[in-house]
Amino acid sequence: MMNQMHFLLPLAIAIPLGMGFILPLLGRKFTRLADVLANLTTASLVVLSVLLLISNVQLGKPAVYWFGGWQITASGTIFGINLVLDGLSALMITLVAVVSFAATLFSSRYMDQYTARGKYYGLFMLMITGMNGCILTGDVFNLYVFLEIAAVSSYALVAFGCERDELEAAFKYLILGCVASTFVLLGVVLLYAQFGALNMAQLGQRIASVEPTRGSILALLLLLSGLGVKAALVPFHAWLPDAHPSAPAPISAMLSGVLIKAIGVYAIIRVIFNVYGFTDQLGMTLMILGTLSMVVGVVLALNQWDFKRLLAYHSISQIGYVVLAIGLGTPLGILAGLFHLANHAIFKSLLFLSAGAVQYRTGTRQLDEMGGLAQRMPSTSRSCLVASMSIAGVPPFNGFFSKLLIIIACVQAGRWGFAIWAVIVSILTMASFMKVQKYAFYGKLKEKWAQIREVPLVMRYSMILLAVLCLAMSLLIVPGISAAVLEPARDALHQGVKGYQEAILVLLGSGG
Amino acid sequence: MRRVAIFIVSFIVWCALVWPYNSANIAPDGTGTAWDLQSIVLGLFVAFLTALLFKEAFTTQPKNMFSPLRILWLLLYLPVFLYYCIRANLQVVYLVLHPDMPIKPGIVKVKTKLKTESGVTALANSITLTPGTLTVDVVNGNELYVHWLVVESADEDKATEIIVSRFEFFLEKIFV
Amino acid sequence: MTGMTVIVKTITRWTAALIFLYGAYLVLYGHLSVGGGFAGGIILACSYVIMILAYGGKETIHALPKAVAARLDSIGALAFLILASLGMFGGFFFSNWIRDIWPGQQFRVFSAGIIPLANIAIALKVCVSLFLIFFILASLRMTRKGDKIEFRSEEVD
Amino acid sequence: MVTQLLTFLLIFMIIAALKALMTPRLLSAAISLGAVGLGVSFVFLLLRAPDAAIPHIVVEILVLLLLIRAAIRREVKTVSGQRDIFGAAVAAVLLLLLLALIVPVFSEDLSFGAQPVWAVTNPQVELASAHYLSRGLSETGSANIVTAVLLAYRGYDTLGEATVLFAAILGALVLLRPRARKPLEEK
Incomplete structure (x- = not known):
């Protein structure tokens, strides 16, 4: 039973997304209701992510979900978008869920000093959606789209207090973030122009099949610098010391705790280990x-x-x-x-x-x-x-x-x-x-x-x-616990491009 | 009443919009026609929506909207307007090509007998579309300021006679 | 008197509904010919925006107040998500469950299952979003208090 | 022919963008930006993508109207302030370095509008785009293949894009609310 759980995968995106659309509707009178709903949402995400973590361990291999049932054809053409649950993504969504649960719990009183609670939670949920989308996706363009969702909502959340410093920090973050997003998009475009594929596994297969070209190196550089800004690695870190302190405390916790990892570090290591291959x-x-x-x-x-x-x-x-x-x-x-x-x-x-x-x-x-x-x-x-x-x-x-x-x-x-x-x-x-x-x-x-x-x-x-x-x-x-949580995540990376491809392309070639 | 007028006009416009697609895509086996039932039902719905959302679209006097006499006059007006337009074009060409460029630009004030807003607007646009004259502003509902390339007369009545009356005759009949 | 001259107002009155109809055509025929939810939604928004420009804010805003617009924005997005989620019953998120039940006839309006419905949801969302962007930018006021500059949104005049 | 027109449009857009950056008057900056936007719309039309051109041209016109209105209303007509020479120099050097990589890639390795390089060397593999064109209608029932891709094959992406728009609007509404903070109520 537990190894059939991956049909729940889209819920990790649909639940916070739906709440992100509903919560802004709640006005001033429903402040407490917004608190309760937001906490329920993050709590359900915790439950969901733990279920997925367990199911991943029991299944012992990555689970793939194709949107709309557009699976890979027998001739190997991929024309849909897929979600991939492997050890690493299971670990990451659990982290996001736990930290966001703590943050919403903290918000329910901390945000008393601000107005517009419904809209705050709405943006918060959209940020979670963006991160979960980035973590679970198996498609580079989709990665860009959800990266933008997470980034755009975080710009607004940094400036939530509307004081002078906060607006300035958010503006700086916005400009650098937009440049970074453009770099990522350009990298994706370059990859597609050369390899005609957007699916990460297929892209990895095609990149590995030819000698490294100037074009693919340029794409990698663009992706690394774009995602490097999101991850605030040192030559690209200028926005972080302004943006993270300016946000309301629960948002700072989210930004520093999971956002820079989910849309920065995670995306970088996914690209390096599972698309380009580690050198x-x-x-x-x-x-x-x-x-x-x-x-x-x-x-x-x-x-x-x-x-x-x-x-x-x-x-x-x-x-x-x-x-x-x-x-x-x-x-x-x-x-x-x-x-x-x-x-x-x-x-x-x-x-x-x-x-x-x-x-x-x-x-x-x-x-x-x-x-x-x-x-x-x-x-x-x-x-x-x-x-x-x-x-x-x-x-x-x-x-x-x-x-x-x-x-x-x-x-x-x-x-x-x-x-x-x-x-x-x-x-x-x-x-x-x-x-x-x-x-x-x-x-x-x-x-x-x-x-x-x-x-x-x-x-x-x-x-x-x-x-x-x-x-x-x-x-x-402790070895036993590590084997359940950390080692699947490590294996997802350490098996590299080959392991990722085998999990996704072959698995679905047989109609699963 | 006004809503009914909007509804009818919207529906006609909708049919005109979908007709090219529908007639170009009659299925090879002969099913489906240019007057596809689905698109007509959809058109009724869209026209209803338009009538609901726009309370002042197209007209302010729906009673006269479909009077055949007006449409007749409109059809008559079009060639007349085209004639004046072409004549004015040639005049401007003459002015431009003339070595001395005999222009005498200025703004004159003219008056119109037209009562309705639509009529004044149509007049102003007719004047603007005719080369050499350009409506700059409308004040008090019936006074137009017109920029004129060759001011033949600065007198208000005289200018009205030259610029306005040739269009006014028809427009009065159209926009009653 | 707010807004622009009588010429602009009258022309707007003549054309706003035409623009609206064209937008509706783009949305509803988006799965058949050029168009779609995004293009159509933007044009639908235009028919409102030119009315604001011609008549001034007060006349038009009460037809679609900001609070209602913000709600419609959420509802449009939610409708799209629900359409996609209902696909779960057809087996997959985003599966075309209506088409599975009732395929319809190719090249006709009712043919592509959830696609036209999704187009309508997107159009609603995009239309209201663009209207809100316009509203926000048009009602933005800059005030100076000493050396402190504040940007605040106020009711449109 | 298309290539020459595209090159001309690109040069025109670059000049207009530079003009927008350099001019001290807000109004002419707004109008120059409008010229850039119209250039982009023409590029879409030239590349036979009316689905992209229609919304783009409409949005461009709207934005231009808004910018002009904003530029006329402000009492501040000029942009002043010294330009940072050092920052500009660093930016120029970085830009040159980037161009040194980008130019050969785009001028030699990739040709505009062509098939993906990989597909040319591996013609036996069916690309996703070919699949869309040959099977799009029968698989999705949508006669417009662009819509089929947007809403059926990659509907999930479209949901994401709509969400980006939603997040942006929500963010703008949040930032422009009349009062951001309120005093804490002690219990």
């Missing part, structure tokens, strides 16, 4: 980009006093870890990278949510204006401490294990230099978060904060949920 040069490029991001991000973060801006710089840095590890191309490297990607989604969204909780009560984001908040806001302080220790790599939290794995993978692959950089960045990260803890939550309680209270209950629950996950995800290192 040493590509791996080296990824490793250099990753290390640059890692170092530049953390160095810029050290000097920040704006809580959310500091977190945004750390996002760049942590994304660097992920890309470095995946760029190694070894099984352990890919596993470590994906593990860190999952961990980062959880602890970075928790950090942004706790920064939002602090801002909700104190109204400030400046670390030097806070102090001693642990006495007044114990839950927030404790969950933030958990997340800080995770990101800094303190055992037994999840961040420790994934960073350890990354460093081991570097050493195992003989990349000592990269391993040393990873260790140095890890130490700097720890320093940075000791600063956060010291100035924001410990030390002397300032007089003006003597009367503040803990944030409302649902916001606390949302943070505690993520804090528990920070601990629980350490278990993913």
